[in-house]
Amino acid sequence: MISLKPYNTFRVESFASNLMHIHSEEDLFRLDMNSSAGIKILGGGSNILLTGNIPETILRNEIKGVEIIEENQEFATIKVGAGEKWHEVVLWALNHELGGLENLSLIPGSAGAAPVQNIGAYGVELKDVFSKLEGISLPEKKIKFYTKEECQFSYRNSIFKSVLRESFFITKVYLKLSKHPQLHLTYGTIHSELAKKNIQNPTIHDVSAAVVAIRTAKLPDPAKLGNAGSFFKNSIISMEQFHDLKMKFPEMPFFEEDDWHVKIPSGWLIEQCGWKGKRIGDTGCYEKQALVLVNYGNAKGAELLQLAENIIASVKEKFGIILSPEVNIW
Ligand SMILES: Cc1cc2nc3c(=O)[nH]c(=O)nc-3n(C[C@H](O)[C@H](O)[C@H](O)COP(=O)(O)OP(=O)(O)OC[C@H]3O[C@@H](n4cnc5c(N)ncnc54)[C@H](O)[C@@H]3O)c2cc1C
Incomplete structure (x- = not known):
């Protein structure tokens, strides 16, 4: 039995019969899908509550990589391995001067789980920057793509949280980021946080820093609580x-x-x-x-x-x- 305490941010104890680390699509194609135990897909464990032991095989997503696959003077589309940490992706975009993710700074978890509940914060949702995603339909062992419309995004919801739950493993997420971003400053206390620092013409870096400051003051750090x-x-x-x-x-x-x-x-x-x-x-x-x-x-x-x-x-x-x-x- 494998302890799941290190794999969930609630830090509750629970044991899994089987935990597999998935580093590539090939790892998924090699799986025995006929096992009667069933499967569960795990990212950073920051949006789950474990209420007992888990008989299913847990597939822990560790597919990495971030790259620009298409760009023009206005936009860049990036392809993100679903096992990348979400906040690392935000930092990567900031370092490349690409806007759109700054309001979603410091959200824990993996990039692959971000479409599952259409993560959102401070007036921005994942769907606002989402282009498409790629993954594997586990029952068919087939690669499939989903457009924004097909994902059926709504408030903290998508098709992956309903009909495709535990049957579709997201492997890559494609995001369309802007080289001349429109900043979203009206939600919550972003404005006053910027004013505190006397910032009148904020950049995406300033907005991200403001969001990080607000979140750090308001939300408990899972590493401590x-x-x-x-x-x-x-x-x-x-x-x-x-x-x-x-x-x-x-x-x-x-x-x-x-x-x-x-x-x-x-x-x-x-x-x-x-x-x-x-x-x-x-x-x-x-x-x-x-x-x-x-x-x-x-x-x-x-x-x-x-x-x-x-x-x-x-x-x-x-x-x-x-x-x-x-x-x-x-
Ligand atoms: C301190 C704190 C603050 C947070 N703030 C926010 C916030 O501001 N906004 C917000 O929206 N959320 C927030 N969350 C919730 C959480 O961070 C997000 O929901 C995040 O996207 C979960 O990512 P994860 O990798 O940890 O997912 P997990 O908890 O591992 O999984 C969540 C669900 O997604 C499924 N899943 C995971 N990866 C895949 C995959 N590759 N393919 C298919 N299904 C998959 C799982 O099966 C599970 O059902 C916060 C959480 C914490 C602890």
Whole structure:
């Protein structure tokens, strides 16, 4: 049995029957897909919660490489090995003066997992720079490409998190980056962070540094405190439900999603139920950001799941909103 503690950022203990390190497409073609145990695909383990031992064969993605494959005066398309660390890819783009990834600085995990939940932060989502991806359909052992439309990206979701879960191994991600980027500065506190440093005409480097500073102050470092970032997605509710709730809770923050839906910050809902900063045994709801659940040391995955379920129940009772986990429960 192989301990998975070093392979998940929640730092919970769990054991796998079989863990294989995948360095190339050939490693995947050599796999015995007829094994009844099934498979699970693992990147950096920063978006999973392990709640027990894993009987399936775990395929750990370690396919590397970053290169420019096409460019003109405006854009460069880069091909990224899915096992590259996402933040290293952001730094690579910055070093090549290519814009588009700066708002997505410091997100943990691998490049290959970025399309799975269409990672997003500070007003930018992966889909905004995404060109296409390449991978292997495991049941057919066939290389396939997916265009942006075929990936069916939506808020923290894609086809790889739904119908293709555990059956399509992403091996390469192609990103279209700009040589004259439009900066996204209005979301969150990027503007005030830049103003603090008296930066009036920011570069992609300044924006990245601002995002890193904000994230470092607000989010726990998984190397010091086990966590998987936001445990829950923000909540998208109907306009009708929103109007009813706004009467009862006039101070409730919201963002209009479209003409029929409103997004409510789930962190606010959780905070209103008294969970922020609460610790139960070695599990807890992070003191600076209620969306983040943490492991203070020896929490078990099942205990963290229980905390998540208790939070879901109390938010449902108070607001009638059912929180949806962003983290993948294994
Ligand atoms: C401190 C912290 C902050 C975070 N901040 C953000 C944030 O701002 N925005 C955001 O969107 N996320 C954030 N996250 C969540 C996480 O970093 C992202 O979801 C990241 O993309 C997960 O990458 P990973 O390689 O660790 O994926 P894993 O946790 O290993 O896997 C996640 C899912 O993707 C699947 N998967 C992984 N690799 C592949 C592949 N090659 N092919 C097919 N399927 C695959 C897995 O099977 C699993 O279902 C944060 C996490 C932490 C710990």
